[in-house]
Amino acid sequence: MAEQAIKVENLVKHFGKDESLVRVIEGADFQVDKGELVALIAPSGAGKTTLLMMIGCVEEPTSGTIWLGDEKVYDNAWLTKETRKIRREKIGFIFQAHYLIPFLNVIENVTLVPQTNGVSKAEAEKDAMALLDYFDIADKAHSMSSQLSGGQNQRVAIARALANKPQIILADEPTAALDLTRSVSVVKMLKKIAIDQDVAIIMVTHDEAMLPLCDRILKIEDKKVVSQAVPENTKMI
Numbered sequence: 001m002a003e004q005a006i007k008v009e010n011l012v013k014h015f016g017k018d019e020s021l022v023r024v025i026e027g028a029d030f031q032v033d034k035g036e037l038v039a040l041i042a043p044s045g046a047g048k049t050t051l052l053m054m055i056g057c058v059e060e061p062t063s064g065t066i067w068l069g070d071e072k073v074y075d076n077a078w079l080t081k082e083t084r085k086i087r088r089e090k091i092g093f094i095f096q097a098h099y100l101i102p103f104l105n106v107i108e109n110v111t112l113v114p115q116t117n118g119v120s121k122a123e124a125e126k127d128a129m130a131l132l133d134y135f136d137i138a139d140k141a142h143s144m145s146s147q148l149s150g151g152q153n154q155r156v157a158i159a160r161a162l163a164n165k166p167q168i169i170l171a172d173e174p175t176a177a178l179d180l181t182r183s184v185s186v187v188k189m190l191k192k193i194a195i196d197q198d199v200a201i202i203m204v205t206h207d208e209a210m211l212p213l214c215d216r217i218l219k220i221e222d223k224k225v226v227s228q229a230v231p232e233n234t235k236m237i
């Protein structure tokens with residue numbers, strides 16, 4: 001039986017108050033299991049990034065419940081003062097722009113978080129090399145981000161997101177800056193990671209061509225989250 005990686009119950013998010021109140025999410029309920037790659041879709045401004053940031057313990061919800069794996073992390077309030085620790089240990093983030101640190105080389109970027117978590121430099125580098133190898137960019141380990149192509153940088157960013165062995169990956173439009181071929185390759189890579197490492201991945205995308213590569217679609221509709229099957233047509237991919 002599939003194991004739950006993320007469970008959200010009656011999640012509400014409002015910004016501001018009184019006349020400046022913005023109701024973004026009004027009672028979202030959904031679950032994502034380990035091994036699933038789920039697309040998150042909705043029009044611009046519908047709350048996709050906000051939802052990822054709440055699951056990632058970055059943005060505080062207004063109310064509701066969030067489970068990450070078997071740990072309840074939010075129940076109308078954070079259940080720990082150490083949201084940063086949860087984030088570092090359980091979550092990998094991938095963004096539209098890769099946000100690699102420009103003055104660190106590739107392997108230094110990938111080993112930064114594990115070393116912050118107390119992993120030794122030698123072990124972090126060994127793990128990082130295995131990841132870079134998996135993504136076919138081991139030969140770039142000592143290059144700077146500026147020397148890499150967009151696709152290579154995004155692969156490094158994915159390797160970095162995996163470096164802390166997260167249970168959950170939250171990807172906010174990871175293919176927005178890539179052409180179709182590279183987008184397909186990145187999304188297929190994410191699906192392989194989900195299966196190989198039993199990770200749950202939520203990927204925000206505006207690209208319909210990516211949907212058939214995902215297991216399921218979560219859609220923000222009327223300020224709630226609904227689950228849909230992916231379109232059948234996979235011919236073009």
Ligand SMILES: Nc1ncnc2c1ncn2[C@@H]1O[C@H](COP(=O)(O)OP(=O)(O)O)[C@@H](O)[C@H]1O
Nearest residue numbers: 015016022024043044045046047048049050051
């Ligand atoms: N820090 C904030 N303060 C006030 N409103 C915000 C803030 N962050 C996001 N919003 C509002 O929340 C809504 C959802 O934003 P966002 O999650 O970025 O949408 P999406 O990622 O789907 O484009 C928008 O109306 C946005 O203006």
Ligand SMILES: [Mg+2]
Nearest residue numbers: 048049050172
């Ligand atoms: Mg967004």
